[in-house]
Amino acid sequence: MIWLFAKVFVVGGLICVVGQIIMDLTNITPARVLVLFVTSGVILSGLGIYKPIVDFAQAGATVPLTGFGYVLAKGSMEAVDKNGLLGIFTGGLTATSAGIAAAIIFGYINALLFNSKSKN
Numbered sequence: 001m002i003w004l005f006a007k008v009f010v011v012g013g014l015i016c017v018v019g020q021i022i023m024d025l026t027n028i029t030p031a032r033v034l035v036l037f038v039t040s041g042v043i044l045s046g047l048g049i050y051k052p053i054v055d056f057a058q059a060g061a062t063v064p065l066t067g068f069g070y071v072l073a074k075g076s077m078e079a080v081d082k083n084g085l086l087g088i089f090t091g092g093l094t095a096t097s098a099g100i101a102a103a104i105i106f107g108y109i110n111a112l113l114f115n116s117k118s119k120n
Contacts, residue, residue: 004058011057015064034065041069046077071095 019033028036044050050070054061061067075095079087093100 007057008060011053011060012064013060015061015066037065038069038072041066042073043069045070045073068096068099071099 015037019037022028022033022036023030041050044053044066050061050066050073054067054070062070072092072095075093076088076091079091079094081087083090
């Protein structure tokens with residue numbers, strides 16, 4: 001059990017470290033890093049590289065944004081096998097719908113509970 005926690009922590013931490021290094025050493029904005037990570041997850045999944053990382057690190061690889069890209073790609077590939085070409089458009093959304101819905105709901109709850117302030 002402790003070995004699993006260590007794997008999750010190390011792999012998830014390394015993914016976050018890569019993002020922080022990109023932001024520190026370049027002028028890339030955090031929003032672009034987010035897009036880069038999701039796109040990287042899709043590409044690595046399509047090439048079959050990300051699945052072994054997920055098998056090894058589990059939540060350490062699926063919770064960061066690269067994991068969201070992995071789920072998008074996996075859902076699209078499964079839907080293409082099942083529904084043909086239309087699955088390209090429907091599979092990713094179907095596979096990630098629970099996460100997207102949770103983000104919307106919890107974001108709305110936070111907006112109701114907390115008063116946002118703009119940066120000066």
